Amino acid sequence: MNEIESIKFKLNPIITSDDGKKYEVIIQIPMALGWIEDVNFIIDSNVYPMEYFKSEDNMAYFKTNLYLETKAIYHYYFSFKANGNLMSLKNKDNEFKLSVNFDVPDWAKGGIMYHIFLDRFNRGSEKPMEEMERRNIHHSWNEEVQIGPDKNGIWNNDFYGGDLKGVENQLEYLKSLGVNIIYLSPIVQSQSNHRYDAADYEIVDLYAGCNEDLKSLCDKAHKLDMKIVLDAVFNHTGNDSKYFNEYGTYPEIGAYQSLDSIYSPFFRKHEENGKIKYDYWWGMKNLPECDGNSIEWINYITGKDGIIDKWFSLGIDGLRLDVADELTDNFIKLIRKAVKRNKHDGFIIGEVWKNPMRMNREYISSGQEMDSVMNYVFIDALLRYFKYADVHKLSYTIKDILNEYPEDTIKTLMNFTSTHDITRAINLFASNEFDYYGEWAWNLNNNDYNWCKNYSLTPEQYSEGKKIYETYVFTLNFLPGILSIFYGDEIGMQGMGNLSNRKPYPKENYDTELLNFFKHMGKIRTNEPFLKEAELEIQDINEKYFVYERYNKENKILVAINRSDEETSFPIPKEYNTPSKVYTLKNSKPGYLSPHGAVAIKKS
Secondary structure (H helix, E strand, C coil): CCCHHHCEEEEEEEEEECCEEEEEEEEEEEHHHCCEEEEEEEECCEEEECEEEEEECCEEEEEEEEEEECEEEEEEEEEEEECCEEEEECECCECEEEEECCCCCHHHCCCEEEEECHHHCCCCCCCCCCCCCCCEECCCCCCCCCCCCCCCCCCCCEECCCCHHHHHCCHHHHHHCCCCEEEECCCEEECCCCCCCEEEEEEECCCCCCHHHHHHHHHHHHHCCCEEEEEECCCECCCCCCCCCCCCCCCCCCCCCCCCCCCHHHECEEEECCEEEECEHHHCCCCEEECCCCHHHHHHHHCCCCHHHHHHHCCCCEEEECCHHHCCHHHHHHHHHHHHHHCCCCEEEECCCCCHHHCCCCCCCCCCCCCEEECHHHHHHHHHHHHHCCHHHHHHHHHHHHHHCCHHHHCCCEEECCCCCCCCHHHHHHCCCECCCCCCCCCECCCCHHHHHHCCCCHHHHHHHHHHHHHHHHHHHCCCCEEEEECCHHHCCCCCCCCCCCCCCCCCCCCHHHHHHHHHHHHHHHHCHHHHCCEEEEEEECCCEEEEEEECCCCEEEEEEECCCCCEECCCCHHHCCCCEEEEECCCECCEECCCCEEEEECC
């Protein structure tokens, strides 16, 4: 060990309050480096001179005190002069990171999430579905899904009746996958099958069940050590809602009917030709946009006995904030306060597609908003690596995340197989219908809805895509964050584009071999609990393979993945020569990777 490596430091919290912490910072520097002076602690560009206070065992000790406000991430390092030469202490050339009063719930770290589009997962109710205006009912689970507008020009209004009881009936199945987090698409009364257009936040949609069904699901999930995260859509409502009430469906006077409605303050407005007009999300007339600065709207959602209180009283454990980048920072902070007053370990994950640390917003940096985000930037880079050997994008994306994100956020990033907004994973790997130069790896060359609806992989395509897909999932399984499985991805469900990816979960004729693979991955993740908190270090990324290490003080696992269709070898550090465990894919082994194979080697 050289002198630099023998430098040690401590940040000791001596006073803690809700607003921040006071720290005593101590560093010990070996006197063998020479005369030590001008020692500084630099945190977020603020410089704190450190005073010498003792020498002991050939070490010079320096200290300073400072107060840090609550914040999810600070970056810091030390600088000093040794014999007049300026030196700095950083973490492998990067600044160290510190969180103050920011802790993400332990149950979310390294979890396995199952993402359910409720209407299409499983129907548990035996009661016939009531006929409702502007809703088309599928009387058979096997009927073809409607994609595009119906004969009346209405979108997303065909219902299969997947409901909360259907999820409850499948809890043991989900447990067999290693799932400990169930993320439900919106369940409140809405006008569409996706329910991202709320009609009444206070009640579960008729076709999804009832409020008591949500409580029952939460209770039974908790007995199996599983948590329920609910999709929260607070940026817009539906136009056919009790709040807007464009069609007069509800007895209340809605905002559309009168600016004097008690709900009118809920919505954004602008003046046009001397008249007050409502704003619509992305110009879609069925989605009036809510005003995140409106006291009335904020109180309705976050206030005492508000919507968040009502949902948590039924037993939920967290929220996924839809279009979080369109909610105000203040609104998100108040959402967090509402969540935390209901459950101290309530979890908040946001839909943010780009790097949340570079959007001039607080999101996950303040420690007072969201805990984590959907990891679109990383999934995009990983998909491009597997499809196009884009080594550069994967390398810098991982580096950015490790350097810029809070540690607890990294441990809870939503690393998904696919989602309701993108093409199914198996289609991504099995076909070449995607725009190489598109903004995202899942951008299609052809967005015709009929083409998407009728697209089906040949058996040969499916077989080839599956080889890559399994390697992709193996990669995700050992990485930091939450492994999120979109319903049906574990059995090879197909779906090209973000409407045909929402077909009903098949009752038969699915890929049992793939299902068993997912169950095996779940067991590995469950049997290696150190992965929840382990650090990540990239060893190598090249056009053939990707090698990384997960480690803590007691455990180490080296993971190697072959993205190519050729066998290859990779170097193994000596410490892995006598492993305690080896996990393999496609007959790979330590030092050797079969085509699209993988291996994880645990140090003894």
